[in-house]
Amino acid sequence: MIISLEIRAFSRGGISFPEERPRGDEKVHIISRRMQKPMGFKAVQYDDIALEDVNEEGAVGAKIRWLINKSDDAKNFSMRYFEIEKGGRSPVHNHPWEHEVYVIKWKCKVVCDDESGEVEEGGVIFVPQNTDHNFMNVGDGPLHFICVIPIMD
Numbered sequence: 655m656i657i658s659l660e661i662r663a664f665s666r667g668g669i670s671f672p673e674e675r676p677r678g679d680e681k682v683h684i685i686s687r688r689m690q691k692p693m694g695f696k697a698v699q700y701d702d703i704a705l706e707d708v709n710e711e712g713a714v715g716a717k718i719r720w721l722i723n724k725s726d727d728a729k730n731f732s733m734r735y736f737e738i739e740k741g742g743r744s745p746v747h748n749h750p751w752e753h754e755v756y757v758i759k760w761k762c763k764v765v766c767d768d769e770s771g772e773v774e775e776g777g778v779i780f781v782p783q784n785t786d787h788n789f790m791n792v793g794d795g796p797l798h799f800i801c802v803i804p805i806m807d
Contacts, residue, residue: 696726700735708736708744715742715791724805731802736789738797743790753787754802755779760793 700721708716719735722728738744746765755764757777764771764779766787773779774793781787791797 696722703735705737710745710747712745712747712788713743715739716744721800728805730805732805734801734803736797736799736801738789738791740791740793740795740797742797744788746786746788748784748786750783751804751806752783753779753781755781755789755799757797757799759798760791760795762797762799763790763792764788765790 700719703719703721705717705719707713708718715738717737719737720732721735722731722733724732736744755762755778757773757775757779759775761772761774762777762779764773764781764787766781767785771779772792779789789797789799
């Protein structure tokens with residue numbers, strides 16, 4: 655498991671050195687380092703997780719990061735981070751579980767059975783179970799969103 659460790663250094667007279675706290679008008683520099691450490695929970699940056707192509711038929715320009723899933727010992731939910739290029743889309747699909755989606759960047763159009771809607775950054779989407787649905791990027795840049803689904807055994 656990778657965690658981020660923050661190391662602070664202070665400078666006086668052009669010379670940097672680590673200290674517990676700055677004195678007077680010294681400048682604070684934060685140097686980020688990554689290190690391996692076993693943990694009982696997961697705390698990582700999303701972009702430290704592999705970005706994989708969505709290979710299902712009908713997907714265009716869609717990629718996924720499995721942020722949290724069974725391999726993390728999650729028992730109830732998987733959290734996924736999608737990136738869909740401008741004009742791209744997820745495949746139309748249907749399954750017996752719902753989706754909860756939070757749009758992080760750009761504009762998403764969702765089609766759910768015979769209905770559709772659009773949301774921008776900060777928008778949320780609920781897709782009920784057993785509906786034909788897909789997500790399309792209708793924005794001017796790469797669409798980023800988080801999608802939470804139950805873990806199905």
